[in-house]
Amino acid sequence: MPDVRRALHVVGIVVLVAAAGVTAVVAAPQVVGADESYVVVSGSMRPTLQAGDVVVVSSTAPANVDSGDVVAFDRIAGDGKRTTHRVVEVIERDGQRYFRTKGDANEEADRRLVPEDALIGRMAFSIPYVGWAFSFASTDTGTLAFVAVPGVLLVVSELWSLVAAARGGGSESDGSAEHTGESGR
Template sequence: MTPTNDHLKTIATVIFVLAIVPFALFAVPQLAGASHSYVVLSDSMSPAIDAGDVVFVADEPTDEISEGDVITFASADVASGTGSSLVTHRVVDVVERDGQTAFRTKGDANEEADQELVSPRNVVGVVSFHLPLVGYVVTFASSRLGTVLFLVVPAVLLGGGELYDLYRGAFGEEEGT
């Protein structure tokens, strides 16, 4: 193998690893010290966090959450059992409500704070970091077309390559000819 081929293989390996790492982290956020990962669906936290980004959320005791932290929480409709949305917003105030701590939150791009206070029991965790744009690929991969492109097509190509190698071996063709 020539030095040029060695360099190309090294570059291809580095590119492959750099492409795979964000998705491995999304699938297993514990590798990055987080407990959950979520795709952001809106621009309410823009420019800090945009739609299509993936946020990594770490468990943190709610008594350690302070103003300025970005938290992910179950919205009031989720808490009441009538909905299923998680929200990622910045804590703009820590308040006492009925003798208990609650959080006033606001999306960075929103003009007003959220109407409902966030109860500590609704807090999923604190955002530790985010990866831009990865969520678009994750969302696409979850679709029917994405499943075909990311699973079926590579499987067919790998299988086809193996069948071709078997065919070449069966008919005595040597590699490199």
């Protein structure tokens, strides 16, 4: 039985460290040298990206973006609504760079060209499925599941330990003290 408990303890620590690492990358992509992270909400980039994946994006100069790169951009410069699609063509016009983009799963390229000032950056990497957990965590049920339930379990665990120590630990301590007292005479 102690070997099973030890194995479960090790598995629990590994899972906790992995979850903390992924959370750190998503919440602060700067830890891996990136600048932004987004949850993919549509299937327009299948099979490269699925809804629920997290995309980690590094800022890059528009001059460094080429056809084939997967980029994140504002749909309309400054609107805050982000899209992640593949660049299928780079267009130079009137001293400005524009990008024709297309979702991998879409038949046709996007109607609007992406001006360079709407570019956020190039995809550095993605983390599959993790976005579902972060999206769920932002709901009331998710907050309950990820904060309240573990908090209650921690309190119950600590109370259990205190009760166990009060029941069994007191007599061991008394016996130890008596033994120490006898050998000191």
